[in-house]
Amino acid sequence: MFIHEWSCNEVKVWLKSEGFEKYSELLCEKHEVDGDVLLSLTEKDLRNPPLQFKKLSDIKKLWRCLKLLQQKSKIERRVLNGVSHHKSNHIYTTTNNNNHHSDDGRGSSYDETDHSSYIDSDIEVSMRSRGKDVVFLPELNKLFVSFLYATFVSWVTAYMMVLVHERVPDKQKYPPLPDIFLDNVPLIPYAFQLAELCGLSLAIVWLFILFFHKHRMILLRRFFSIASSVFLLRSVTIIVTSLSVPGQHLQCSAMYHSAWQRFVRATEIVSGFGMTLTGVHTCGDYMFSGHTAYLTLFNHLITEYTPSKYYRLHTFSWVLNLFGIFFVLAAHEHYSIDVVIAFYITSRIFLYYHMLANTRCYWYSKRVKIWFPLLSYFECNVPGKIPNEYCWPVTRSDVKRWTQPLYNKNK
Template identity: 50%
Template sequence: MLGCSGVQAWSSKQVADWLREQGFSAYVDLLCTQHRVDGTSLLCLTEHDLRSPPLQLPLLGDIKRLALALRKLQRQHSPSHTPSTDFRANGSKYCYRNDRFGGDYRQCNGVATVTAVMEQHCHGYSNGKYKHRWSQLEPEGWKTILSLVYVTLVFGITSFVMVLVHERVPDMHTYPPLPDIFLDSVPRIPWAFVMAEACALALGYILLLVLLLHKHRSILFRRLCSLMGSVFLLRCVTMFVTSLSVPGNHLQCSGKMYGDIWSKLLRALEIWVRMGMSMTGMHTCGDYMFSGHTVVLTMLNFFITEYTPRKWHILHTLSWVLNLFGIFFILAAHEHYSIDVFLAFYITTRLFLYYHTLANTHAYQHSRRARIWFPMFSFFECNVSGPVPSEYCWPFSRPAFMKTLIG
């Protein structure tokens, strides 16, 4: 822990270390690299500075928490013999109270130090009790296990619905492919669908590496399972309520009856085990509205770009290229209508952004409306106090004999 006795002597690097300790790693580059904030300027920062240009932090929750941390640091650094008068004159120096930002400040020659601050800790509603909120993010592995169970069940339900819609696929002679501006304009590429799945696998391996090295991997994996399960559960509804005709004559699909319930369950298990991928030899019909492959591509891309540092431009560009090329290959293979892919991309991106907006807005997580309309979100995110910083660490501890040799 950095000491407070010599804050004015801190360099920008020490300020960066303090920000990381407080859980504000996302703003180290902005404050310490771009604006060269050192110890002296750190003590002068106010909530107004955080809100206004050139800093202008984007998230209200971060502004409030960082302002509270600054007030505590300024109070600890202020001398205990500071007079309590509202105004005094001492040569060229002047001091006055400043209550503009909810605390009791003394401003001397433009430098603000806190003499009395009402420490208001953020609280969160969880399991019927209010809890103290800090920047420390707990992994809560048991919730992550529940999210894994949830997404596994959803994938099983999706596989069973795919069996049902295959039985109801419209006859190709009676219901030919619908007009589609992209499919009618671009000739079919036979190997394109396998390339789309290859793009998804590449994104999956990248995200797996990010999850493995990320300090808060448990929270990230929980969010991935929660969002993926919710989108695919919505896909089950859209597939089941309306059956579209096949998008291309090359598919040679027709309604196939699987007999009794056990035959359907065995077919669903086969789809689930092979993950519904054509490169594993799985071919299905009728599951068009909306594209599951596009959902996976887009979700993996957004998680990679969200939970890696902004300066990793090459990785973000590669992720977007794989996402967009994967979408193009799906359409070039004539495996889905254009509307299937468009809606899949739109729904996935909106749910991702809505979820993270709510998760980063701490005040909304524990409201009654959130618990009613988004019970799973409120349950999973009740103890996450804002944006998850991009912090990385080695996931494996050193063996005991190595510690002995080194130590």
Template identity: 50%
Template structure:
């Protein structure tokens, strides 16, 4: 197969005909003089808009998909990696697999019953297999139980510190009569819903249950746990700082908060234990004031959402849709209960999502890990230690973790071998 960049118009026409796009051969080659370089430069918008203006949506999608495959092939030929795929290089075997299945187009095959979404699912599976073959998955997937245990100790003490800081800021909460609630665009236009905060915590409990089930079946559960502990610990450590340096007034008059004085340090430690043992949840009888910037409930819900969507297959889109809807509604219920200012929730979501993406971008991309090694050791020392051996994407492989019953073990082993093949 010659280099696509060297194709002339006749080569493009032959490619269209061989892939059942013969209905557009004249449009591409005779009218618009599309050669190889022009073909690789085409985007989906070029197909839909004038002067090409292909009016059949299915044909636009299929053509765009075929052109994207050619782009990936051409990158592989020149050893150019696609940064959006974490340095992935696609081989010509991908093209043979995809092109061996004839595409169906409504413009000249009226009996077609397949949908583009079906092809899209197949492409996702093909990409997963190619990522595995091309070495984008981590070559070292050791559980490293000591590091996981150390990350648990880290988040354990950070949660204790957070609970103590919550006691301190409760003691410093501004007087409601002198410092009324601050103006807030959302809270000023939303009536208080008394039961909303409990619903938010129920949403978080459901997401935590889903994540626990995923961890139970995921083959690399200890790597996932280590990453979650380190990220949660880092975000809540930052939250300790933001809560402590500035005390915001109570966001709603219905909260009836006032500074609480403790007779001695032992009383503070007892209150710290009450908050820590109850996970800071009102469902566990924990009520606190002053811990507003930023929202810990939003952090937990958002972190669970991102971990569930990251470490489950993309084809389980119903689960991903559910977790995102739960994330959005959980944030809404926090605001509806007037337990936090809008800025508390926004900052919590932004910091959590950006830190998650930054962590995983570095962990999944070897070239970035090497380039930013010295800077990362200074600004993100936990990452450098916890991810020192993991040098690529952690595959979403699942197994039955127990030795019994054997039927479950054999089922997951067959699924794993089928995925690798």
């Protein structure tokens, strides 16, 4: 039963569970406080008549518990609204089978952020008891926003790559910087193509998973959001400092004398996905490695959105990720620090994004909402960790529904 539906007896049970049994008679019997009234109580109500609690410690402790209860009720109402919207618009739903377990050793302190996952679990159990499913809405409007974000960042990154190409220091005057890996591993001319083949292999696996995943729209939205944030940060790092080329074999003599030429070159980079396999070659964008960023992102996406029992696939994904990084260095296209920073930043952004989204910690922190506005916007209606369930993107009923008007017209 949801909190706002509690009777006075259920409010008594809650008060007893929180250690406020001595106030159950005052609240429930004398003033008939039910679930709906309980959610509307404020700290001022506890201090002033007719309740007028005497102890400051009781006022503060009960008010803290009430705030958590009100936040939990808000989540319940959001999920209920999602279920109602789903039923009226025939949006597919799925049951979240990922249970959240509490940690009995978390101590006596009651931190609001730590209890967000327990709240989601309570809602899920409560909804199941009422015969309802946890809803994961596709929200195509947010997918479109994330696509626009990715498109914008792609152009910004490509244009920054054009600008830094013009600023590359003369390698005769500024030779390659000392690097512990590049100085001890000989140049392998075809290694960069091998790195891109590793990336393409991971991309194909990711697209295959995305095609069959039941919540593909949410996954695609997250991919656009995370990749765009990583490469927007990369655009800043490559423009603020220009490093000398990491190898004497690199030719960086191309110059662009007008804004139109820069625009055309940026278009070529975007259309070629920035890969040498498509004929795109750039210089100067060394801090940090874009190829390492994509290798790492695809690897984390594959391991996150496939079941843990697919350990062979996960091992294969990690091998391609690590070999791809090695080939980037063996081609002497980036300094060692470039790939280290790229791997760290990409993996941390991915992990932090999913930690916040899965536990919904941002609901209880204004600071998180301020610093991660896109995460708050994209994930506000996702009720928890996305289950790894798969299905055909188009069912027989979908085909029948689409072809029915044509059949009726011909008939």
